[in-house]
Amino acid sequence: MSGVDFMERLLDGVVIKWIELGEVAEIYGGLTGKSKSDFDGGNAKYITYKNIFANINVDSSILGSVKMSESEKQNEVKYGDVLFTGSSEIADEAGISSSVTTHFDGPVYLNSFSFGVRFNNDIPVIPEFSKHLFRSSFMRSEIAKTASGVTRFNVSKGRFRKILVPIICPDNPKKSLEIQAEIVRILDTFTELTAELTAELTARKKQYDYYRDQLLRFEEGEVEWKVLGEVLQMRAGQHISASKIMPNSSDEYSYPCFGGNGVRGFVGTKSHDGEHLLIGRQGALCGNVQRMKGQFYATEHAVVVTASNEIDIDWAFHMLTVMNLNQFASQSAQPGLAVGNLQGLKIPLPSIENQKRVARILDKFDALTSSLTEGLPREIELRQKQYAYYRDLLLSFPKPESVEV
Structure with missing residues (x-):
C-alpha cells in the first residue's frame, strides 16, 4: 500500500478542522527581567534557545541554569507545551519548534528569546504528534510568514496566533488520539533509526575528538x-x-x-x-x-x-x-x-611544518566522520530525507480553500 493510499484509508470519513491557533491555545513568553549575570549559574532550570532549535522534542538532560528568587512570577513550562524560538538571522529559521514530551521533576522556565504554546484542555493533541506537526514543511512555511526584520527576523505573536492548525476529529477526542498515535508510531520509527545512526556517528566522533585532543595538546x-x-x-x-x-x-x-x-x-x-x-x-x-x-x-x-x-x-x-x-x-x-x-x-x-603535518592528519580523520558522500553521515542524511518525505505526506491533511499551499 502506498503512502497516499494509507493516508486516504486512515482519514476515511475523518473530519479535519483548521482553526486559528489563538482560538485553541494560549501563548506565553519566556523569562523576563533577567540580566547577563542571572545566567551565570543559578538555582532554577530553563530551556535554552539552542535546545529548542536543535531538537524536535526538548532534551531534558541539557537544561540551563538561571537565578530565580522566591517572589518572582515567571511562566513555567509544562508537559505538552510546544516551544518556539522567537527570532533568527534567517527568516526561514524563525519560529523553530520543540515539543515537551516529558514531565519535569520541578519548575522549568523558558529562554527569554523564545515563547510557548499551550493547547486548551478540550483540544486533543498528543505532544509527540505536535513535535512532528510543527516541523512539517507546510507548518514551517506558515510560521516563517509571521517573521519580519532586517538583520534579525522576529516572530510576530499577533500573526502567529492567526496561523491555522489542523485539529483531527475535534468532536471525537478518542478517534483523534488514535489517529495521532498511529501517525506518531510511523514517524517515530524513522526518527529512532536516525537517532541510532547518529549515536553511532557520535561515538566515532568522540574517538576522533580524543585523537585530535592528543595531537593538539601542549604543555x-x-x-x-x-x-x-x-x-x-x-x-x-x-x-x-x-x-x-x-x-x-x-x-x-x-x-x-x-x-x-x-x-x-x-x-x-x-x-x-x-x-x-x-x-x-x-x-x-x-x-x-x-x-x-x-x-x-x-x-x-x-x-x-x-x-x-x-x-x-x-x-x-x-x-x-x-x-x-x-x-x-x-x-x-x-x-x-x-x-x-x-x-x-x-x-x-609549533613550527609551521608541524602545524601543517598535524592539520593534514586531522583533516583525514575529519573526513571519515563528516563526509556527506559516504558512510554514516550519508546514511543519516538519506534517513532524514526519508523521514521528511513521510512526515509531510502523513501530515498533508485536506486544507480549506482559504489556506494557500
Missing part, C-alpha cells in the same frame, strides 16, 4: 604560546540589508552570504576573497568555526579570521574548534562573542 614550555590577536586578524563582517540577500544563486547574485550559523543566501557583491575562517558571533550556536575559500560575503553576525605568516589556516581551524569558543560567550538569553575577548585567548604555536 607550557613545550612550544611557543601566543594570544590569538598576535597571529590571527579577527574582524566582524559587514551589515547588509535582508532585501539584498537572495535565496538562490544567479548571475547577478552569485556570492554566498554567511551569517553566524552558515549560509543566509546569495548577494551581488563580495566582502572577502581567499582562505579565511568564520566564527559565529551571535546566538545559541555562536563559536562555531568553518573554513572558507574563494569569494564570499560575511555579515556582522560572523567574525572573519585571517591568518598571518606564523600560523597555518588549517591548524588554526582545528585549534579554534577544539577550544570550544562557545564557552566564552556571554551568559545571557541571547549569547554573543566579543572579538576583543577572543583575541586575548592563548594558542600553542
Whole structure:
C-alpha cells in the first residue's frame, strides 16, 4: 500500500478542522527581567534557545541554569507545551519548534528569546504528534510568514496566533488520539533509526575528538604560546540589508552570504576573497568555526579570521574548534562573542611544518566522520530525507480553500 493510499484509508470519513491557533491555545513568553549575570549559574532550570532549535522534542538532560528568587512570577513550562524560538538571522529559521514530551521533576522556565504554546484542555493533541506537526514543511512555511526584520527576523505573536492548525476529529477526542498515535508510531520509527545512526556517528566522533585532543595538546614550555590577536586578524563582517540577500544563486547574485550559523543566501557583491575562517558571533550556536575559500560575503553576525605568516589556516581551524569558543560567550538569553575577548585567548604555536603535518592528519580523520558522500553521515542524511518525505505526506491533511499551499 502506498503512502497516499494509507493516508486516504486512515482519514476515511475523518473530519479535519483548521482553526486559528489563538482560538485553541494560549501563548506565553519566556523569562523576563533577567540580566547577563542571572545566567551565570543559578538555582532554577530553563530551556535554552539552542535546545529548542536543535531538537524536535526538548532534551531534558541539557537544561540551563538561571537565578530565580522566591517572589518572582515567571511562566513555567509544562508537559505538552510546544516551544518556539522567537527570532533568527534567517527568516526561514524563525519560529523553530520543540515539543515537551516529558514531565519535569520541578519548575522549568523558558529562554527569554523564545515563547510557548499551550493547547486548551478540550483540544486533543498528543505532544509527540505536535513535535512532528510543527516541523512539517507546510507548518514551517506558515510560521516563517509571521517573521519580519532586517538583520534579525522576529516572530510576530499577533500573526502567529492567526496561523491555522489542523485539529483531527475535534468532536471525537478518542478517534483523534488514535489517529495521532498511529501517525506518531510511523514517524517515530524513522526518527529512532536516525537517532541510532547518529549515536553511532557520535561515538566515532568522540574517538576522533580524543585523537585530535592528543595531537593538539601542549604543555607550557613545550612550544611557543601566543594570544590569538598576535597571529590571527579577527574582524566582524559587514551589515547588509535582508532585501539584498537572495535565496538562490544567479548571475547577478552569485556570492554566498554567511551569517553566524552558515549560509543566509546569495548577494551581488563580495566582502572577502581567499582562505579565511568564520566564527559565529551571535546566538545559541555562536563559536562555531568553518573554513572558507574563494569569494564570499560575511555579515556582522560572523567574525572573519585571517591568518598571518606564523600560523597555518588549517591548524588554526582545528585549534579554534577544539577550544570550544562557545564557552566564552556571554551568559545571557541571547549569547554573543566579543572579538576583543577572543583575541586575548592563548594558542600553542609549533613550527609551521608541524602545524601543517598535524592539520593534514586531522583533516583525514575529519573526513571519515563528516563526509556527506559516504558512510554514516550519508546514511543519516538519506534517513532524514526519508523521514521528511513521510512526515509531510502523513501530515498533508485536506486544507480549506482559504489556506494557500
